[in-house]
Amino acid sequence: MKTLYLYSTREGQTEKIIHQIAREQNESDCEFIDLHTDPQLELSQYSKVLIGASIRYGHLNKKLYQFIEGHAEQLNNSNAAFFCVNLTARKEEQGKDTPEGSAYIRTFLKKSVWQPRLIGVFAGALLYPRYGWFDKKMIQLIMKLTGGETDTTKEIEYTNWEKVSLFAQQLQKIEKI
Structure with missing residues (x-):
C-alpha cells in the first residue's frame, strides 16, 4: 500500500515541506495531491495519510475543512497525521512552533471533526x-x-x-x- 500526501499551499512552502517529509520516509510508492483540486479519495487504500496546510491571514483554507468533513470517518479510522505551516511558528522561543503553543492548531482542533493522532507546526517562508x-x-x-x-x-x-x-x-x- 502507498502513502498519500495531501497539501494546501499558497506560495509553495507547504508543498516543499511535504515533499521533504516524503523523501525522509524512504517510500517508493506515494501520491501527492493538492487539496484545492477537490479530490475524492478512498483513504483505506493508503497505509498512511499526511495532510499539510498553510495559514493565510490567520486562517486555514476552507478546502481543507471541506475535505476533512467529506472524509472524516475515513481520516479517523486511518493512519493519518497533520501539519500546519505559518509565519508565527518562527517564534520558536515562545513555543509557537508546537501544537500546544499554536493558536492556529487550537482553532483547527475546535473546528475540525478530525482529531489527528500526530500534529506538527512549522514556520513557513x-x-x-x-x-x-x-x-x-x-x-x-x-x-x-x-x-x-x-x-x-x-x-x-x-x-x-x-x-x-x-x-x-x-x-x-x-x-x-
Missing part, C-alpha cells in the same frame, strides 16, 4: 517579491505588528528543517488503529 501589491502590504503590516521582517525586497525561509525531520521520524512510527 516570507516571500515578499512573489506577492501581489495587496498581499505584500498586508503581510508587511502583520510582520510589523509582530516584530517580523518588513523589507519587501527580501525572501526569508523560516522553516526549521531539523524539526521537519523529527516530524518525519514520528510519522514513520505511527501505526494504523
Whole structure:
C-alpha cells in the first residue's frame, strides 16, 4: 500500500515541506495531491495519510475543512497525521512552533471533526517579491505588528528543517488503529 500526501499551499512552502517529509520516509510508492483540486479519495487504500496546510491571514483554507468533513470517518479510522505551516511558528522561543503553543492548531482542533493522532507546526517562508501589491502590504503590516521582517525586497525561509525531520521520524512510527 502507498502513502498519500495531501497539501494546501499558497506560495509553495507547504508543498516543499511535504515533499521533504516524503523523501525522509524512504517510500517508493506515494501520491501527492493538492487539496484545492477537490479530490475524492478512498483513504483505506493508503497505509498512511499526511495532510499539510498553510495559514493565510490567520486562517486555514476552507478546502481543507471541506475535505476533512467529506472524509472524516475515513481520516479517523486511518493512519493519518497533520501539519500546519505559518509565519508565527518562527517564534520558536515562545513555543509557537508546537501544537500546544499554536493558536492556529487550537482553532483547527475546535473546528475540525478530525482529531489527528500526530500534529506538527512549522514556520513557513516570507516571500515578499512573489506577492501581489495587496498581499505584500498586508503581510508587511502583520510582520510589523509582530516584530517580523518588513523589507519587501527580501525572501526569508523560516522553516526549521531539523524539526521537519523529527516530524518525519514520528510519522514513520505511527501505526494504523
